[in-house]
Amino acid sequence: MNQEELNNKLSEIKDKLIAVEQPADSRIYLTCEAENSYAVNKFLFEDVPLRFVIATGIDSDDCFEILYHYAYDETGCMVTLKAFIRDRENPAIESIAPFMPAAEWIEREIHDILGIEFKNHPDMRRLILADDWPEGIYPLRKDAKKPVKRPDGEVCSRPIVQSQSPARRTVELSKPVVAVGPFHPLQEEMEFFQLTVDGEIVTDIDMRISYNHRGIEKISESLQFDQVPFLVSRICGICSASHPLAYVQAVEDIAGVQPPERALYVRTIINELERIHSHVLWVGLAGHFIGYDTVFMWAWKYREPVLDLLEEITGNRNNYGNVKVGGCREDIPDELTPKILKELDKIEKKMEMLTKAVLDDPILHARLKGVGILTREAAVDYAVTGPTARGSDVGIDVRRDDPYAAYGALDWNVITQTEGDVFAKAVVRLLETFESIKIVRQALKNLPDGPVTTEVKEIPPGEAVGHAEAPRGETFHYVRSDGGNRPVRHKVRAPSYVNVPSFRASCIGQHIADVTITLAAVDPCYSCTERLAVVDQHKNVIHDYDTLLRLSREKTARIKKEMGAPELKMEDL
């Protein structure tokens, strides 16, 4: 479908809508009442079909609004459906999770932060707020107060993972869950996973997040438009170029500002350098998970020069703080170009060797092929993005579909693989690194002259969405302005938010020895497996994270022995 056909298709559902607005070709806003939202969503997701991005809940004085954001990747069009909930006392709306697993988390989250009930939601447990957060205080309501501290002397409450799914109900949870293993030195963030296994096979997986929830969306409402990029770059240290870029693009859309050409190129370069160091980092960690620690050390060593370049350009190894509404803060000095090119040559050589070593290694083939498969259908249902989607033959990439910065003017390819297993995702990341190197080279060559910033006087009332392709997938930001100097609502969706729930599709039925690498294959801000418990349905054996890592590594060793193959030749690197 082209854009016109999409518009025609959307008009089929007109009678259920209050209004249709199209401020730009690729931005469509539909409005409806809460009663109709289920039908319209079903139409958008199943009949058009659009890719679900995220939903935003907004407390706007006289009513609640739920915004469902969709993307049509063929034309790069973003469709937003606004549903009004008029009843402020008992706000409720029909859940769309029954036909769209991708919406399950966000509806739980909106329930947590705004207190909206989602009727017929399959699993309405708490998601984003702490276990001891008092019921009935909804932090994103405009009149919310910070709840009082927990009472003195309270003991450490463990995450209580209860579940409705029959597989889990048979398991005696109270004791095992307490025995969750320690933090692991190579894992960063805290998330809690619970796997249910039958013998060696995983039968269910459950997750608890919240440990890292800092309430950024609310903090953003207290910062000025110009301060927000510093905040959003700290959502995730390793996507610290793409988050602010997505935000800034949304605000520029509201203000109708076009940043100067040179700024677009500088943004491109910084974002691609970030992708390079992020993908290399992932390769290292994946190596670690399957027992190739040499790969880990070398990959992280190759990553360092990229960080040094970024430090030279922006003044910081991460959290660059370079992008701002209307352009960039720092320019790339021309003297630096030869140095960047030289470093890129070096990195390219190393990556070539590393890629060849990985692709030619029979043990890695045996270890990673057919493991943790995310089928194309599951990838669409869970609406995953980035390398996770591209490894499952869903060829979406914001850089090409809805070109921003300078990507539209450069020559590069979207890498896809069809198998959907861990190996496919690894290949996507490895090959993408070369595309990124290509992009940076071209951008440096074509870097236009001129300033890198324009003046922005004020941000008028309005709303807009912005998105960018982060190393892990699409980051999405929605910003609403009332004409003041702060956003009245700012919604952020990081790529892991949709990629992580897809574990349910890729882990169930797997061997537990394959779980760590399957989880890591999504590159979940490479964080998620830290607190992890395995409950055996019959034996009630508890494995912690270290056990899983050991199992994973032993399997590699076993395959190695069976195949009698020589070890990956790291001395070449």
Place this chain on the structure above:
Amino acid sequence: MSWKIWSLKKSPWVFHVNAGACNNCDIEIVNLLTPKFDVERLGIKLVGSPRHADALLVTGVGTRQAVPRLKEVYRQTAKPCVVFLVGACSCGTGIFHEGYHVEGPVDKIIREEDPNAIIAYVPGCPPKPEAMISGIVKALSAL
């Protein structure tokens, strides 16, 4: 110098706790292990359990959900130990100061648990790996 302190200063083993960080400080901590910085050559080692650790490297603001676990980890750490607060977040909640889910700063939380805790601050957002190494060396020399 008591023998306990003397043994603490030699070859400090550290345990890394994320109490709600942006991941950046954490990546830089892992970076300490890798060839460019390679802290193991200084006898500093990241360990997998607080019970084996001489020092805690704490990053992050201390979110409501993380605080009880952070206290638990501190209780489990063999004393005496040094708590290193790595990054603006753990030193003083940094840019997330206003957040509704933030209970930090971390030094206050640790002091609630143990008023005499030895706490060292490594500011920065994120602090460079060199700064972390220097922070560790300075704190241990001051003991």
